[in-house]
Amino acid sequence: MxxxxxxxxxxxxxxxxxxxxxxxxxxxxxxxxxxxxxxxxxxxxxxxxxxxxxxxxxxxxxxxxxxxxxxxxxxxxxxxxxxxxxxxxxxxxxxxxxxxxTQFHVPSCLRAAVEVHAAEVLRDIGLQGLHVKGIAAPTGVDSEKLGTKMAKLYAFSVNGTPARILRLLATNHIFTEVSPDVFANNRISSLLDTGKPIEEIINSPQDKYHGTVGIGALIEHATDDAFKTSSYLTDALTDPKWTSSEEPNQTALNLAFKTDLTAFEWFELPENARRLRRFGLAMKANQEMTPQDEILGGFEWKSLPPGAVIVDVGGGIGSMCLTLAKAHGHLSFVLQDREAIIKDAVKKAKITPAVFVLRAILHDWSDKYCIIILRHLRAAAGPKTQLVILDSIVSYACPEPSSSITGSSFPPPPAPLLANGGYANSRGYLMDMQMLIGFNGSERTVPQFDKIFDEGGWKLVKVHRRPGTFSHIIGVPK
Ligand SMILES: C[S@@+](CC[C@H](N)C(=O)[O-])C[C@H]1O[C@@H](n2cnc3c(N)ncnc32)[C@H](O)[C@@H]1O
Structure with missing residues (x-):
């Protein structure tokens, strides 16, 4: 051999x-x-x-x-x-x-299916499916009005393109083609269904995801904003001025959308109001799709005394706080978002937090900015404040060097799988690219977290690894 x-x-x-x-x-x-x-x-x-x-x-x-x-x-x-x-x-x-x-056509078709509300149209049809013409023109509504409305909505209906779009998706196990040109939802496509009546969506498309778990919003954000941005990855990488940049406004997103703004500033432009709302709901979907034990496990929330204050830094629309509050009613919460100087925000409220929790935050920033954020948090922390980061921990795709940090090693998967669990854990690596293209951010290895904690004034004491999803990275003041 x-x-x-x-x-x-x-x-x-x-x-x-x-x-x-x-x-x-x-x-x-x-x-x-x-x-x-x-x-x-x-x-x-x-x-x-x-x-x-x-x-x-x-x-x-x-x-x-x-x-x-x-x-x-x-x-x-x-x-x-x-x-x-x-x-x-x-x-x-x-x-x-x-x-x-050429696989990029799959997310492209996925976006088309979401934006023509195919999953909602197929909701009540069942396994016998609906001809693609019916998918483009739902039954039960006046056909003439429907034709007019749908001709606008289903921009592809004339030459039967939806069938081709749905067929590529069906070939990737999203929707089922039950007979020629006849499609039905399957388990995966049904995730795109907001549960709302089709007429309601057509009448106020801007509210399509309002009040839903947000999976469609996540898919739209990924297949629109992120997909367009990703196609500029190499252009940003090979630009000699930008290749080593840690700045959040020198990214593929800046090239894709021809803007000098950071992603968060760009989202807040009036013309991006729908995108911003969609992004907030997409973060909610991340929460909904993550099993509760992955969010609540990994840190001893119940060991904190009654009234202990948890500051959710960059907490977005509050999904993490709500989950924690439901499970641990004895805790108090402060939700913080888009306050450039967190130190001042916390000082203003005269709070000594028991815990700073940052979920899906550090991965939005390059090391340079993570260290600034961590130093600000350190300055606002008390001597017993703990730092709980929820982000992916990425591993090498080969065996890793050993580390002395508690929880950093995990049992290898069975041979002959890759050391990082292979394709089953690919989500963390995809997220890493998402962070790179939009923010010059990064998902990190344990040694990378150790380094930014150290330079930010914190000691990394423990990690709770969950390959492929959120891990907990826990620190105390140095
Ligand atoms: C990826 S989202 C995560 C939201 C939330 N932690 C969650 O897990 O659902 C990043 C958040 O960071 C917020 N953010 C960006 N810049 C910020 C700043 N300078 N101060 C506070 N929050 C900020 C954004 O508005 C956004 O809500």
């Missing part, structure tokens, strides 16, 4: 061993891992008398709960990582590279 060590000149850990003459054995190992993980899922569900959620039924929290059991979640992650690795190994590389390069 030939084993090629790679990158040994850079690594302090053991290099990845690349087994070049046992490709079939690796395929078999991946396939076995899928089978054994499904066995785990089956017996876990059987022990509780539960059913695995059907991919063809609309999403609901109740029917989704069997998938949320910790052993089912972990086995599911192994299946996802193994299946993606299996595809990468078994598919001709020419197909993989070309499909990857």
């Amino acid at each position: 030939k084993i090629f060590p790679i990158g040994f000149h850079q690594l302090k850990t053991s290099p990845v061993a690349l087994h070049t003459d046992s490709a079939l054995a690796e395929l078999r190992a991946l396939s076995n891992l899928i089978n054994s993980s499904i066995d785990v899922i089956e017996s876990s569900l059987a022990s509780r008398g539960e059913k695995f959620p059907s991919p063809y039924e609309p999403f609901s929290k109740e029917t989704e709960s069997p998938r949320m059991a910790p052993d089912v979640r972990s086995a599911s992650s192994n299946v996802v990582a193994a299946a993606a690795q299996l595809i990468a190994s078994i598919r001709p590389p020419t197909s993989t590279i070309v499909i990857t390069a």
